[in-house]
Amino acid sequence: MLCYKRILFINPIFLVTILILLVGCTQVYSSKGDRSKDFENCVSQCSSSTCPERKIPLIRRLLQWSCENECEYECMHEITAKAKESGGEILQYHGKWPFYRMWGMQEPASVLFSALNGYMHYQYISVFRRQVADGYYMKKFYVAYCCVGVNAWIWSVIYHSRDFVFTERMDYFSAGFAVLYSLYTTALRVFHIRKTFPLASWTFICLVAYTLHVSYLLSGTFDYTYNMTANVVVASINNAIWLYWTILHLNKRPDDAWKPAAVGALLSLFLSLELFDFPPIWGVFDAHSLWHLSTIPIIPFWYNFLLVDAEREDHRERKGKKTMK
Structure with a gap:
């Protein structure tokens, strides 16, 4: 029971941090x-x-x-x-701190750390293909999960290299798709959505939601507050589902059921870096780049959990089929 209380305490930090960011972060059209x-x-x-x-x-x-x-x-x-x-005030220009560029890249630290995040996702494509059994239902979704992550971080690299309207939009849309796809796979895994009609319905709902989301953002002046709100809601639902799973399985799998809750707690903790925005250290490292740095080790931690979980679930499902026979 004490473990449950700790988990329930940790995860709301994610929501509180996000809400503060939502209130405090507005798009800067000019600085x-x-x-x-x-x-x-x-x-x-x-x-x-x-x-x-x-x-x-x-x-x-x-x-x-x-x-x-x-x-x-x-x-x-x-x-x-x-x-x-x-000793005067250091100002932002066009919504950005005065970074020292490198090879024409506006924010070299964010570019580097985004590239490393993308590489972490990329290397797990082959790991999932190699280590997860072909018969396990979630395998194709996890491989796609890695690809979605690679795409999101590629656009982050491009955006932080040169900030144009197009690169900004692609960065936001790719990140939003990654957040939604994470919720999509979470629902498939936690609620065991397998049958054709529920799967098609859930897929249709997510595709329509994303299409409407992008269409609204492209319909007029880009609504930064709405975009942030939409991602917060989706991420919060995803976090809540894994918290639900953790509570149900903490006694059954004490060795790793805590990991989804830990990932949520770590992400919320590291995201709080964005609250302490400051001029870049040495003209290179700002709070946003450090946020990108902090997410790099979380990726293998999370994927390794999914790999072990996939092995256990595949074994459980195979055992269940044999029992039915």
Whole structure:
């Protein structure tokens, strides 16, 4: 009973953290930095004196850095350097901290950590194919789960490399799909959805929900608050289902039934990094990049649980079929 209380205490942290983020996070269409007269004057003078004669390195041209973008980058760091010297406030520009780019990438730390997250998902594609029995019903869904994760982190890499409307939308839509697909597979696993009609119905509901979600976000001005709310609701439902499973199986499987609850607790704890937003350390590591760093070890922890769970479930189902015969 004490274990149940601990689990019930841990998981609401996820909801509380998300709610605080939801209240505190609004999309920044323009920031204090790029609205400042010093920045505007600096960019104007730079553009008029250096464009269009300036030669931009090939790698940055491939990433769509224009002469005006170069001026904005230089002015941003020039103003930031002065602020540091005078003890002034370090400002954000276009919703981002003044990062030092690398090879044209705007947020190199987030790019690196996103790539590592994607790699963790990628390497488990072959692991699930190799270690999970072909006859186990969830195998194909878990392989797809890994692929969905790879796709989401690829778009995170692209978005953090260069922030455009298209790359931002693809990052958000891919992340949203990953959250929804996680709920989709959770329901299949926990509620043992196997028969054709329930499976088709659940698949249809999820596809329609995602289609309506994307359609609404593309129908007009992008609603960042709604997008955050939708992902919070889906993630919370997913977390609640696994908590339900944990409570039911804690006595039956004390060695690993706690792991889904632990994953929820760790994610909520690490997500709280976003609450303590701060200017990037050394111009590279901000709270968001550290959040991406923290999720890397959670992926193998979670997938290893699913692998052991798949082996146990497959054995249980095979044993059940033999008993029926």
